[in-house]
Amino acid sequence: MNNEAVVEKDIINPKNYKLKISMVISILVILICGYMVYSFNNNYMYNGKIANNIFVEDVNISLMTKEEAIALVSQNYKTEALLLNYNGKTFDILPEDIDLKYNVEEVINSAYNYTKTDSYFENVKRLFQLEKTNQNFTLENSFDEAKLSKHLENVAEKINVPVKNAKLYISGGSFNVRPSTTGKEFDVATNKEAIYEAINSRKYGEISLKVNDINPKISTEMVKSVDTLLAQHSTTFSTNLAGRAENIRVSSxxxxxxxxxxxxxxxxNNLTGIRTIANGYYNAPVIVNGDLEDAPGGGVCQTSTTLYNAVLYSGLKIEQVKNHSITSSYAPRGKDAMVNDSGSDLxxxxxxxxxxYVKSIVSGGTLTCQIYGNSADKPNVDIKIDPFPMGAKTYRIFKDASGNKIKTEYIATSVYKK
Structure with missing residues (x-):
């Protein structure tokens, strides 16, 4: 009887009853919370889909799988051909030519992982923030710069035109002109910038190429302005001295x-080059320290002297001239021009x-140097030689059309050995 009373009293103990109820409720709460977290994770966090209110630029990819999002974004943002236009011609650059593409997969991965790769609580925080505001991801392009450069090189080869100077040929008093050509040069830097801008702004289509005109240094008009003989001078030589005659011909x-x-x-000197056998000259008498010696290039001073006299009468400016050490047989004192490889130049x-235009002609035993120019530049010139015991002073006198002296110009002082 007493034992039964103890058991009954223990069963109905209020404290034990409340504890058990509390434990049951706690377990139920834990189970419910766990289920809710499990359900939340499966439905919203780790459901294999992108979170809500996620955009790639203007494309809503919310609640899509990565594959669905990639397909949608790729459909909306496609690379297109660039059409390079110049002078009625079009040169296409296809996306595959330069490996042009957008980083769609990379961006979709970032969008997918926006609520999945940080700490759990940060991911939950982002998920709830997305209920109030959008998260936008931006595409970036990429292309092979080397392939673009190579493609533009090919385009440039089809556009570029080499500049050509006009040329003048005078023969037998006949003037023949080869016209100049204005060059065309593909502006690589400017055209690349235009292509970069088109790709970055996604405004594909036509791009007008910049091509620069390269003007010739010598135009057809310049060459055609040479229309008359300003002055000429001739000297004679013996054709019996074969080496000397050949040197005159070569230098001429x-x-x-x-x-x-x-x-x-x-x-x-720049035009004739050094006087050596290897450079096409022959041994012939040359004045060395007042004496005649055989050396390569003997005779070239007759060519320089003949040219010098033509230059004097044409009114050109004398920059450098030097006389021989002894009086020349083919020019009077004050009107000769000695040249050598050691610095003396005309x-x-x-x-x-x-x-x-400078023209030099050898015909038989006669050497003639001619200076051609514009008829408006043709001067009226006299050469005055003032002799003195060991040499002469050379002057050039300019006159007007009526023969009146305009000015007298000192040219050089020539000193010779006895």
Whole structure:
């Protein structure tokens, strides 16, 4: 009887009853919360889909799988051909030509992982924030710069036109002109910038290419302005001295058919080159320290002297001239021009606003040097030689059309051995 009373009393103990009820409720709460978290995760967090209110630029990819989002974004943002236009011609650059593409997969992965790769609580926080605001991802393009450069090189080859200077050929008093050509040069830097802008702005389609005009330094009009003979001078030589005669012929050919633009300087030595056997010259008598010796190039001073006299009478500016050490047989004192490889040169420049043309001709035993130019530049010139016991002073006198003296110009002082 007493034992039964104890058991009954224990069963109905209020404290034990409340504890058990509390434990049951706690377990139920844990189970319900766990289920809710499980359900939340499966339905909203780790459901294999992108979260709500996620955009790639203007495309809503909310609640899509990665594959669905990639397909949708790729459909809305496609790379297209670039059409390069110049002078009625079109040159296509296809996306595959330069590996042009958008980083769609990379961006979709970032969008997918926006609520999945950080800490759990950060992911939940982002998920709830997305209920109030959108999250936008931006596409970026990429292409192969080397392939683009190579493609543009091919386009440039089809567009570029080499610039050509006009040329003048005078033979037998006949003037023949080869016209100049304006060059065309594909502007690589500017055209690349236009392509970059089109790709970055996604405004595909036509791009007008920039091509620069390259003007010739010597135009057809400049060359055509040479229309008359300004001056000429001739000397004679013996054809019996074969080496010397050949040197005159070689040097005459090398200094001839030269167009000298306004302000340019003509160098006899630069045109003839050093006087050596290897350079096409022959042994012949040369004045060395007042004596005649055989050496390569003997005779070239007759060519320089003949040219010098033509230059004097044409009014060109004498930049450098030096006389021989003894009086020459083919020119009087004060009118010879000695040249050598050690520095003595005949140099003159063009003072006119038009080009001048130097012509040198050998015919039999006669050497003739001619200076052609514009008829408006043709001077009226006299050469005055003031002799003195050991040499002469050379002057050039300019006159007007009526023969009145305009000015007297000192040219050089020549000193010779006895």
């Amino acid at each position: 050919n090398r200094i001839s058919d030269v167009l000298l633009m306004p302000g340019e300087v003509y160098s006899y 140099k003159f420049s063009n003072p006119y606003d038009h080009p001048i």
